[in-house]
Amino acid sequence: MEIKVLGGCCGNCETVMKMVAEKAADLGKDISLEKVTDMGAILGYGVMSTPGVVIDGKVVHAGGIPKPSQIEAWLKG
């Protein structure tokens, strides 16, 4: 599973990175986690409000910190 966290500057994006990594470890899921800070790339996903989350090329979340239950659902899905 390939997960990308979209976001430029605020601590929120770091928080999301950590949440995803921890949740994946909890579930024993093997993921590749990457932070995307390039504006062209972020907007390329059609996202203007960060942090955003992209899983296997599909935007699942934009604008704000997702809930742990959401992250769990993505990882299981």
Add this chain to the structure above:
Amino acid sequence: MEVFTLFADWLVYGVLGLAPATPLSGALQFFVEDVGKIFFLLVLVVFVIGFFRSMLAPERVRKMLGGRNRLFSFPAAVGLGAVTPFCSCSSVPLFIGFLEAGIPLGVTMAFLITSPMINEIAVFLLISTLGLEFTVVYVVTGLVVGLVGGLVIDRLHLEHWVEDYVWKIRMGESALPEGPQGLKARFDYAVDQVKEIVGRLWPYVLGGVAIGAGLHGFVPAEQLMRYAGPENPFAVPLSVLIGIPLYSNATGIIPVVEALLAKGLPVGTVLALMMSVAALSLPEIMMLKKVLKWQMLAVFVGILAVSFIVVGYLFNAFF
């Protein structure tokens, strides 16, 4: 809001047993009252707005403004700027996304000017601390400044002062996930919003209240009036200048404004300070530096500073 005054009186004069009307007890009373009042309102407003927030995601605003006539898009940008809250980190992607949608530069700037100055949290707080009249004055002035600033930038045709790479970015048409659906999801979303926004704002609010309390208790009105009152013709431009390096969100500056007005400072001077602190800040300028060349930044800061100074003098002259 009476209850917060009563509580502060009870705590400071009753429980702590401080004598009324000393600098320390005055400052403490102000601090306790405002912390209670502002956090109560903050939580309430953020929660209520959270219910409707998803309707105003920047992605949707972009769709609403794209490909529209300027007669529609200018007022709409200013109005949406006032009701759309976004973290200043988002100003860069927002800026690029708007331009990419074919929204004129002037309209985009109008949105960026209004957004930090006016938001629903600040409006509710202003009404309850400073009354309806000051709130209406502040909001209308903010909208006019945003509109005028945007129109001027539009007229000057400054597109060449936007960084070149911005024009090359193509925005993907990804189907964004739907916002929260149903009452339960909206409720949860609103609770999360409260956690996130109050979690982000509380240092500004505490800082603002502390400064307000200090002014209230320890700075004599006569002294403040001597430096910033009507006798000093440069009070307005000075307060705009002071406001630039000071960075606070519109919410955090309200207790300071409250204390300054109570000391008898002229409304125009206080308005100029408040707008400058909220809309002109170094972090925001650094952020915009990523997409604007320095000439354009200078124009942006210049237009805003001049507008705030004009606003300040106008209000001091007429009120």
